[in-house]
Amino acid sequence: xxxxHDLVLFGASGFTGGLTAEYLAAHAPDGCRWAxxxxxxxxxxxxxxxxxxxxxxxxxxxxxxANASDPGSLRRVAADARVVASTVGPxxxxxxxxxxxxxxxxxxxxxxxxxxxxxxxxxxxxHQRAQENGARLVHACGFDxxxxxxxxxxxxxxxxxxxxxRVDGYVRAGGTFSGGTLASALDAFSRGPQMVRTAKxxxxxxxxxxxxxxxxxxxxxxxxxxxGAWAVPLPTIDPQIVGRSAAALERYGPDFRYRHAAAVxxxxxxxxxxxxxxALFALAQLGPARRWLSSRLAPGEGPSQARRAxxxxxxxxxxxxxxxxxxxxxxxxxxxxxxxxxxxxxxALCLAFDExxxxxxxxxxxxxxxxxxxxxxxRAGLVFRVAHQRASV
Numbered sequence: 050x051x052x053x054h055d056l057v058l059f060g061a062s063g064f065t066g067g068l069t070a071e072y073l074a075a076h077a078p079d080g081c082r083w084a085x086x087x088x089x090x091x092x093x094x095x096x097x098x099x100x101x102x103x104x105x106x107x108x109x110x111x112x113x114x115a116n117a118s119d120p121g122s123l124r125r126v127a128a129d130a131r132v133v134a135s136t137v138g139p140x141x142x143x144x145x146x147x148x149x150x151x152x153x154x155x156x157x158x159x160x161x162x163x164x165x166x167x168x169x170x171x172x173x174x175x176h177q178r179a180q181e182n183g184a185r186l187v188h189a190c191g192f193d194x195x196x197x198x199x200x201x202x203x204x205x206x207x208x209x210x211x212x213x214x215r216v217d218g219y220v221r222a223g224g225t226f227s228g229g230t231l232a233s234a235l236d237a238f239s240r241g242p243q244m245v246r247t248a249k250x251x252x253x254x255x256x257x258x259x260x261x262x263x264x265x266x267x268x269x270x271x272x273x274x275x276x277g278a279w280a281v282p283l284p285t286i287d288p289q290i291v292g293r294s295a296a297a298l299e300r301y302g303p304d305f306r307y308r309h310a311a312a313v314x315x316x317x318x319x320x321x322x323x324x325x326x327x328a329l330f331a332l333a334q335l336g337p338a339r340r341w342l343s344s345r346l347a348p349g350e351g352p353s354q355a356r357r358a359x360x361x362x363x364x365x366x367x368x369x370x371x372x373x374x375x376x377x378x379x380x381x382x383x384x385x386x387x388x389x390x391x392x393x394x395x396x397a398l399c400l401a402f403d404e405x406x407x408x409x410x411x412x413x414x415x416x417x418x419x420x421x422x423x424x425x426x427x428r429a430g431l432v433f434r435v436a437h438q439r440a441s442v
Contacts, residue, residue: 055401056083057130059115059147060137062092064351065161067099068390069136074100074107076429077398084111086126117143120150127154134190134397135160140167141240148175148186155182157400161393163193165286166244169251172411180410185417190396191389194290195414196364196431197309199423200379201291202415203433205301209371213304216368219276219312220283222384224352224360258296262304265292273312275367275376280310294415302370312365357383365436376437381430388431395425
């Protein structure tokens with residue numbers, strides 16, 4: 050409580066940052082001492098005016114100068130905050146200085162990255178110092194990877210303890226993406242060799258849970274009877290996050306396996322989706338093509354409120370072990386923006402105000418916040434439900 054701010058939102062003038070700020074203006078508890086941080090004072094002032102129309106006292110929110118190219122400014126923000134939430138991506142370009150500042154100052158940190166290379170690099174560079182200083186570094190606090198990480202935690206909690214467990218996740222979604230998301234994806238696709246090297250370095254450095262086995266196989270496309278659809282493997286960060294939660298929490302059992310896939314009802318659509326991602330990956334390797342694609346939708350731009358209102362997501366989980374089987378679901382509205390802003394804001398509030406398990410260093414949402422964040426998100430309108438009761442298998 051000796052720090053001035055309970056929560057600082059860094060990058061609030063961007064598209065997703067603005068949505069997160071609006072959510073906080075509407076839902077931050079009375080007495081929450083929060084502030085906006087960024088490099089463009091004029092944009093922050095305009096945002097503050099907008100927030101004042103949602104909640105009058107937000108017209109007086111502190112505005113803090115912070116720039117990813119000025120580590121000193123980030124260190125000052127981190128030193129005076131209990132939690133910093135960042136929406137500034139691509140994180141591989143702009144994210145490390147703030148992570149370093151929070152690790153050094155013992156300040157909790159949350160972001161929206163879905164970039165595996167960035168997460169692995171931050172583990173290698175800053176996990177140990179964050180542990181020493183008591184900081185929780187929690188990446189992937191948006192649609193990547195909250196519904197999947199907490200959905201698996203929710204599912205595992207319904208299965209027997211101390212036995213091998215198998216969970217499959219099937220993602221369906223309808224929505225669109227912003228310029229920032231496109232830029233992050235193209236950056237990640239263009240850095241394949243660096244991503245592989247960093248992942249290998251992390252595997253060498255990170256201790257494995259003694260006496261337990263954790264696997265997150267990508268596998269191939271298959272038809273799933275449980276999903277009633279074709280399961281198309283998703284090479285996203287989500288299964289990696291789930292695997293790290295499983296490694297850290299003994300509740301996932303002695304032998305845990307998670308598979309992550311998109312559920313696509315029609316085979317031609319599934320094949321077309323795989324081909325489309327392959328084509329995007331190939332184009333991202335070519336500098337001129339990558340720049341052209343990035344120019345189609347500039348960072349800071351995103352879908353309209355009307356378009357977001359029509360968007361949705363659903364993740365179905367099938368878990369089994371110890372002779373029992375359970376079907377669960379996590380679902381909500383617009384996955385990329387409205388619900389992502391909600392997830393990041395609630396994660397930051399959870400870190401700031403809730404009684405949580407002891408943890409430090411780079412940790413996942415399931416490890417750092419777990420059931421407390423599930424409860425928050427349920428109150429905020431996300432659905433965590435048992436779709437089918439346990440059945441003997």
